Amino acid sequence: MSKKIVLREKLSAKNEAVAAELGVAFRQLGLFVVDLIGSPGAGKTRLLEAMAPRLRGHAAVIEGDIQTDRDTRRIEKAGLPACQINTQGACHLDAAMVRDAAATLTLDGLRYLFIENVGNLVCPAGFALGEHMKVAVVSVTEGDDKPAKYPAAIRRSAAMVLTKTDLLPHVDCDVARMEREAKEINPELAVFQVSAGTGAGIGPWMDWLDAMAARS
């Protein structure tokens, strides 16, 4: 005889539970936590390097990659404490990995923790890491259709940072279209155009982050 049980039970509750606890721990430390997501080569590490002079003494970074600690070494050279997660093949970070990595960092007295996710515009959108916000890092060299093609990443992000704007004269990229299509998916999205190479736009982007952190 068959019996039907109606549940409506959310799946992937495990990661969300770890992320929720981690979020509480971060807030108790007074940390504002940002998860940077974006394709491989979008410029996530380079963006952090460009931000480092203003963040020195106030921030730490957790780097996520499948392999190597190259990004951690770059961040440390830029003057910020950092630690590396190598995911053993996983294409995204999860809350348990971030919890274990955060335990190795001295976070007392810091204002910001940046998590640089594995280069991937798909899976990281689906995993909470205890962050205050996700930020999508999208370069102007990837094609201006990327926000429309990756709506989950755009929807889950509070901001989109368009990088490598110094290359605009050399690529076919309609930044107005990128911004418009991204805001059709997420009307609340803040959009910034930056060049880590020239420094253009980095100030306003960081001012906005400071304002968000002050509100939290």
Place this chain on the structure above:
Amino acid sequence: MHEMTVAEEVLASVAREVRRNGARKAISITLCRGRYGCVNPASLTFCIGAIAEDTVLDGAEVKFRELEPGVLCPNCGPVAAVSEDAVAVCPHCAGPAEALTGTELFLEMVELDVEEDCPPGEA
């Protein structure tokens, strides 16, 4: 989303319901997903099959119900979305609207194989 981790959670939830209801096993499960979810149904079905052997899910039918994509428009109320794209725009008035469904994934229903009760009056 990662289908194998989700499959393990499905198995754990079904095993719990089997225990709670004194059932022998599951006959079927129904999973609900939003259109913009990060889980691929065919991959998830495959992963469930891969871990189901010799468990309460062995042989169970895996059904999917896709949630009707919709938006909540401040002018028009809840509206079914018509576009294939994941836009937060009302299809009636073209004003900004909030996505109602999109990335959900949940275990909606489990159909269990339970013992027949003895009809009253029989030994």
